[in-house]
Amino acid sequence: MEGVIKRYPVGDSEIEVLHGVSLRIEVGEFVAIIGPSGSGKTTLMNILGLMDSPTEGRFELNGRDVSRLKPDERAEARGRLFGFIFQRYNLLTTQTAVENVELPGSYIGMPAAKRRERALALLQEIGLGHRVENRPTQLSGGEQQRVAVSRALMNGGGIILADEPTGALDTVRGSELMARIHGLHRAGHTVILITHDPGIAAEAPRVIRIVDGKIISDEPSDQRKVLPSPTGGESETPVQPVLPTPEKRRRLILLADLMEALRMANHALRANLFRTFLTMLGVIIGVASVVTMLSIGEGSQQSMMRSMSRMGTNILRIEPGAKTSLSGGNLTLQDVAAISDLSHILHVVPRVWSMQMLRYRDKTYSCSVVAASPNYSEAENRLIVRGGFFTENDNARCAPVVVLGMKACLELFGSSVDPIGKYILLNNAPFMVVGVVTVRGGSGDGRDREDDVAIIPLATGEARIFRSNRLSQIGVQVDEYKNVDLVQDEIRSRLNRLRQQEDFRIFNQAAMIEATKHAQDTFRFLLGAVASVSLVVGGIGVMNIMLVNVVERTREIGVRMACGARSRDIQLQFLAEAVLVCLLGGLLGVALGAILSCVIVVGDTKPVLTLGPILLSFAAAFITGVLFGFLPARKASKLDPVVALSSE
Numbered sequence: 001m002e003g004v005i006k007r008y009p010v011g012d013s014e015i016e017v018l019h020g021v022s023l024r025i026e027v028g029e030f031v032a033i034i035g036p037s038g039s040g041k042t043t044l045m046n047i048l049g050l051m052d053s054p055t056e057g058r059f060e061l062n063g064r065d066v067s068r069l070k071p072d073e074r075a076e077a078r079g080r081l082f083g084f085i086f087q088r089y090n091l092l093t094t095q096t097a098v099e100n101v102e103l104p105g106s107y108i109g110m111p112a113a114k115r116r117e118r119a120l121a122l123l124q125e126i127g128l129g130h131r132v133e134n135r136p137t138q139l140s141g142g143e144q145q146r147v148a149v150s151r152a153l154m155n156g157g158g159i160i161l162a163d164e165p166t167g168a169l170d171t172v173r174g175s176e177l178m179a180r181i182h183g184l185h186r187a188g189h190t191v192i193l194i195t196h197d198p199g200i201a202a203e204a205p206r207v208i209r210i211v212d213g214k215i216i217s218d219e220p221s222d223q224r225k226v227l228p229s230p231t232g233g234e235s236e237t238p239v240q241p242v243l244p245t246p247e248k249r250r251r252l253i254l255l256a257d258l259m260e261a262l263r264m265a266n267h268a269l270r271a272n273l274f275r276t277f278l279t280m281l282g283v284i285i286g287v288a289s290v291v292t293m294l295s296i297g298e299g300s301q302q303s304m305m306r307s308m309s310r311m312g313t314n315i316l317r318i319e320p321g322a323k324t325s326l327s328g329g330n331l332t333l334q335d336v337a338a339i340s341d342l343s344h345i346l347h348v349v350p351r352v353w354s355m356q357m358l359r360y361r362d363k364t365y366s367c368s369v370v371a372a373s374p375n376y377s378e379a380e381n382r383l384i385v386r387g388g389f390f391t392e393n394d395n396a397r398c399a400p401v402v403v404l405g406m407k408a409c410l411e412l413f414g415s416s417v418d419p420i421g422k423y424i425l426l427n428n429a430p431f432m433v434v435g436v437v438t439v440r441g442g443s444g445d446g447r448d449r450e451d452d453v454a455i456i457p458l459a460t461g462e463a464r465i466f467r468s469n470r471l472s473q474i475g476v477q478v479d480e481y482k483n484v485d486l487v488q489d490e491i492r493s494r495l496n497r498l499r500q501q502e503d504f505r506i507f508n509q510a511a512m513i514e515a516t517k518h519a520q521d522t523f524r525f526l527l528g529a530v531a532s533v534s535l536v537v538g539g540i541g542v543m544n545i546m547l548v549n550v551v552e553r554t555r556e557i558g559v560r561m562a563c564g565a566r567s568r569d570i571q572l573q574f575l576a577e578a579v580l581v582c583l584l585g586g587l588l589g590v591a592l593g594a595i596l597s598c599v600i601v602v603g604d605t606k607p608v609l610t611l612g613p614i615l616l617s618f619a620a621a622f623i624t625g626v627l628f629g630f631l632p633a634r635k636a637s638k639l640d641p642v643v644a645l646s647s648e
């Protein structure tokens with residue numbers, strides 16, 4: 001480097017830390033840089049190690065100007081060329097020894113298996129083969145520094161940058177480490193050792209003295225002779241630093257990167273299980289409430305549709321009377337005949353009704369008596385509970401038979417008497433009870449309104465009760481709900497042709513169904529929206545914790561960057577953590593929501609769990625993770641390596 005100046009902004013002004021440093025270090029050299037505290041040694045090392053760039057001056061590495069490299073290029077070069085050894089070891093406390101050693105490998109795309117193999121071999125070599133699964137806190141200082149040296153060698157460590165590596169070690173461990181560094185030098189590594197201890201510096205063949213940001217001397221050490229001179233066999237050719245060419249950089253986030261980020265995220269999350277769980281809790285509650293609320297909505301809609309279809313979603317009713325005037329025409333069996341051959345029609349059921357008094361022995365009861373054609377029970381969805389329904393034959397011979405609705409039956413006979421074959425008086429004429437019916441899908445206990453009825457054959461009714469051929473209503477059962485409008489139009493035109501005027505009205509349930517559906521959809525939307533709020537709150541919780549996480553792990557981020565992590569590696573890692581928390585929370589939330597959907601009963605509707613809300617809330621959890629993880633991840637990735645590394 002030549003004339004390297006480094007200034008740091010302090011407040012409004014700047015301070016100059018390095019005042020024009022020029023030096024040249026050859027491949028395979030062992031250089032000690034010595035100087036008092038605050039003289040700029042670490043600053044110089046950061047520039048040498050591509051952690052920082054000079055404010056002014058030239059810096060060439062292997063013939064290439066590297067003073068203006070982009071952050072990602074610097075990161076890539078750091079990972080491939082340099083091995084950092086720090087005074088305070090800077091191992092990641094959440095990772096085991098072997099994982100710490102592996103770390104730089106993950107940032108240059110070394111396959112996981114190869115990485116593990118190499119890391120284990122490196123640890124074996126320094127006699128830590130039995131401690132590979134230990135965390136840094138379970139290792140002594142000397143052992144931690146040995147792990148750190150292995151980490152520096154993970155990607156080759158062509159240039160070893162050691163910043164006061166013996167500073168925190170006792171004399172014995174210190175000289176062991178120095179022996180190791182000498183070994184590395186002999187093996188061909190370029191070693192740049194920073195120290196303020198003249199004794200340590202003197203071990204290096206070349207010593208550069210720096211005071212107040214200036215080199216004051218640069219000369220060979222005179223104590224070279226006290227060290228064992230390198231034996232021929234140990235010496236290797238120097239490890240030539242070759243800068244990675246920009247083309248080799250991967251631009252896309254590869255699947256491998258993603259897997260790596262997820263693996264690390266998994267690790268980080270497990271390191272603090274309780275906090276992870278608390279973070280997740282917000283997402284769990286959010287997702288569970290979305291799933292449960294939507295299930296309740298679905299359940300209520302389904303039960304609504306059930307009762308709607310019991311009332312007949314595919315049924316048209318034709319009644320006499322014009323829209324404009326109350327005095328209306330009559331409907332007769334002639335009209336029934338006119339429309340019964342239309343397509344899409346399952347049943348046409350003419351009927352007449354009025355309130356009548358029923359009597360059995362001394363019990364009287366009044367209810368609606370319906371005279372209808374024998375297909376009534378099918379068309380109106382009645383379930384025969386006892387006996388049978390009257391037949392075409394009964395109708396043809398005007399038989400005095402009656403089918404009771406459940407409620408009417410209970411009122412007259414109570415629950416202990418079998419009504420079949422008994423006679424009741426209807427309009428003072430005896431009718432034999434042939435069957436009991438209830439609403440299909442109804443409660444079946446005689447409480448349904450439609451069960452408060454007595455049904456007799458149409459012809460019997462005309463002849464014996466109503467004494468008229470006027471129909472109260474013609475019910476038309478259409479094959480499918482979607483054909484209702486079509487059939488309605490056809491009926492209208494047929495009847496208009498037959499009657500010359502529109503003195504009848506046709507009702508269908510479509511409008512009501514649409515209105516109900518609409519109300520239900522609004523209800524569901526509201527439920528979902530309320531539940532989503534808790535998901536958003538959960539997401540904010542995730543963001544909050546992730547931001548704290550970034551602050552707490554600033555040093556870790558610095559170490560990772562020193563090991564070659566590009567800012568997008570850091571970003572991906574933190575994002576992966578947020579997404580993983582949210583996905584896991586999503587899974588647990590779905591499980592909780594499913595359980596709640598099974599046990600909760602609101603009124604008489606049971607929630608119905610469908611795939612839709614599950615997928616929806618799961619996707620929402622994922623998106624929450626990405627959205628709320630993005631900001632912290634970005635913050636982490638924008639950290640300056642030097643600042644991050646020097647943070648407490």
Ligand code: ADP
Pocket residue numbers: 008009010015017035036037038039040041042043044
């Ligand atoms: P050494 O490693 O020799 O003890 P450093 O290189 O760490 O010294 O620091 C040299 C000087 O630069 C110190 O006075 C320090 O306060 C200052 N310095 C280092 N980093 C920064 C920074 N990021 N901002 C402002 N001043 C800094």
Ligand code: MG
Pocket residue numbers: 041042043163
């Ligand atoms: Mg320092």
